[in-house]
Amino acid sequence: MMKSNKNNTMDEDADIIPIDLGPVKAFLIRGEKNFLVDAGNPGDAEDILDEVMKEGVEPDDIDSIIITHVHPDHAGSLHELKEKTRARVVVHEKEAENIARGDFLDAPPTCLKGRILSFFLSIFGSGESKGTEPDILVGERFDLSELGINGSVVHTPGHTPGSISVVLDSGEALVGDLVMGGLLLSSSKPNRPIFAYDLEGAERSLKRLLKGDVKIRKFYGAHGGPFPRDKIVDLVG
Template sequence: MNGIVSIHLKQSTAHAVLAEHGTVLVDAGPAGSARTLLRRLGRAGVDPDGISLIVLTHCHPDHAGGAAELSRELRAPVAVHSAEVDWATTGTSRLYEPQRLFGRILRSTLNPAFPAFTPDLVLEDGATLDAYGPPLTVLHTPGHTPGSITLLHHPDGSALLGDLLTGGMLRRDRPGMPFLAQDPAQVTASVRAVLEHGPNRLLFGHGRPASATAARRLVRR
């Protein structure tokens, strides 16, 4: 089984990128969601024992909260970008400026802390993860957080953006700005950098997938 399987949790979406020789789990959901995530992966036909690496697109609690438990359960290493190693090791993060109404709600209700862990793999821009199974390239795409990354999945032209953008919640192909952003101008620059690599499908940590064409329209506005 090859390709990408998306698992929707209450607070975020995780993605399993499958290949013949290993599966990379992109994002780990919030603390306490590990059992639910593993159960839903199994129902989707993904063998949790085949997960060779857990990659976090960034270290906010809705994406990194489950990393420590999942790493213990699966005996899989966890990778984060170098700019957020300190967030991982201290179990703390920063919730930046709201960009939308839901962002204001999120910032007022979300606890920025999560179970701390020590990353096994520290990522930099341009790193490749082929050794773990699927051919994935890491792009450093700050703007939402300092260490936000995008993963390019070469076989099908997908890009996994984490929270660099959000997908449409009700309508298809309607990406929007992230709920929170450290630097909105940097978000736009990072999205443009992703689009230069020619992806045809964008996957997010929240909301529905979108086309590259829709993302281009967004950053032009």
């Protein structure tokens, strides 16, 4: 059967496949071009590619990898993934140097839960990563149609200075750590991030997403979720 060339419309969901990596998720988005959002912790590359292949996508067929922000649980396996897929790496310009050096950003806790978690993370460490030279640097907004994807990348700072969100024309957004699930970070009730360099900035970014040109129906976070629009409205209302 011929594949339809029709663009996604509001009533046609994008083909978003969460890749569960334990404490964090990455995402495969299948379409005319396949792409990954985020790259897991160090050591996750094989698990990510196994899941990708289970979905019938070969590593070579991954066209781009969009990194929502340069924390170890989101960019940890980027170097290996880039080697195996030769995909183009997309990151915000403010975090380009960090990704090139393999140097992860700090995660200042915003609450007691964040402080406790960061204590444990400092014990276990976050592994090491080799640097990866990014291919595409995003400023305030980047139109993904250049990469064959119906959507855009938007700068949504707050959790980190260069956090970005992927907004698909079909009404889904992949927002990295701009919101997180509740208790144990895994629930479907969204909360403010427990780590952020600018918590108010994160809230402003969420509000901007709610007011954007695309009416986002579903917010995909990397910890918990996905969160329906009304729960995000309740959170920042």
